[in-house]
Every structure is written in structure tokens, then in C-alpha cells.
Amino acid sequence: MSDNRNDSSPGESGLFNRIAVLRAERGISRQDLADTVGVNYQTIGFLERGDYGPSLKLAFQIAAYFGLPVEAIFSTQPFKPLSEQVYGAKRSESETEKSR
């Protein structure tokens, strides 16, 4: 089986996504997510591995499920690691405060 994380490699779909990260963070199973958005659990696996690019409708349904904007979950550009985004942002804020 291939890597389930698709935030660093686009797979066949050419689309990066954070579904696996968000699902793991919130402790949601593929089956739960699949049932909510009305697809087969296999489809969630294909999405996570980047083997399938979702329709706009499905992308918005997934975004609504996680309560995030669609661009926070899907991107045509590789995502930065969340730790880098969160702590990188904090670091730059503290550096700005110090420089003041």
C-alpha cells in the first residue's frame, strides 16, 4: 500500500490535500467521513493518496465537514507541514515584536 499522506505528493490527481492529517487530528475514521459526505470509504482512501481528484461538490462537502475553507484542505501547490505553519508563524510574530 502506498503512503496515505497526500500533503507532500500530488499522486495521479495532481492535487495536494490534507484530509489524512485532518482526519487523524480529529480521530475520524474513513468510514465516518465517507458516510457523512456520501461516498464509498475506498474513495476517501483514493483521495488521501491523491489517486483521485474530487469534484467541486465533494471538495466543498469535505471542507464543510471539517469546518475549514476548501483551500485549507486542497491545493495545487504542496502544503507546508502544519508544525512549520503554526510555529513558523509564532516565531515570525515574536521576531516582529522583538524588532519593535
Added chain:
Amino acid sequence: MNTQLILLGKRINLAPRTHRRFFVVLIYAGFAVWIMGFLSGSRYFGLFSGILCVVCLLALAAVAGTGYEDGDEREVHRRDHVFFVAHKQLSWMLILLLFTSWFRGPNPISAAVSAPVRALLEQLPFAVLFALVALYATLPQAILLWTEPDMEVAP
């Protein structure tokens, strides 16, 4: 698509693509035996190969479905794509069938070859027709099984 086939009480895992490809090869070996059974002219071999053909069709339908079931957007998209690819290939088989049917009538090639070869050439259109029927019924599902990436086993 099912990721498991239960055969004689034994679960066969078809989630990995390599397992599915082996399954497709087995199915088409069954169809090849069916065509040979028809061409052999033997009643018992013909009956056996006919039963084998039905078993292969049922096994394929059990794993890949008939190709007309409802599914989610990915499944429908994949299904439409494999039907398109399969029917494009089948059009070549139709041309082959037209070409081989030429051997049934008077033609210079049949007149020039020995009697057994001539008999084989006369049977050829039927073999192609049987292959065409078998492929029409199974090729979309076979392409689906062959090309789908590795899947997760059902929870």
C-alpha cells in the same frame, strides 16, 4: 468493486492489484478453454467449457459487479472511463471479425492451403465471434480490476 471473493468458504483478498490481475488472467484462461471447447467439436469438452464460462462470468460479476450498478462519483467516473476504453478496443475486434468471415466464402488463401488449415480458417470467425461476445460481457470489469490501484480491505 469487492475487495474479497469468498470461494468454497475461503476468503480471497483481492485488494492488492497483483491479486486482481492474477484473477483476471484466470478468468480469461477460462474463456480461452470455452472457445477451445467449442472449436474441438467434443460434446463433453464443450459442455465442461460452457459450465466453466458461466462460472467465470459469475466470479467476475461477484467481484467487479455487472458494470451497471450505482456508485459514488469516483466509481461512476471510473466505470464510464473503462466502458469507453473497452468499447474502443471492441471496435477493432469487429473489424477482425469482418476480416476472418472472409475465409468462410470462396477465397484464394483457403484454396491454396491444406484441408486441416482450411477447416481451421473456416472455424476462425466463430472463435473471434465467441471471443467478441466474451469480451463484450467482461472487458470493462476486467479493465477495472486490472487498473484500479491497491485498495483497503473492507472494514
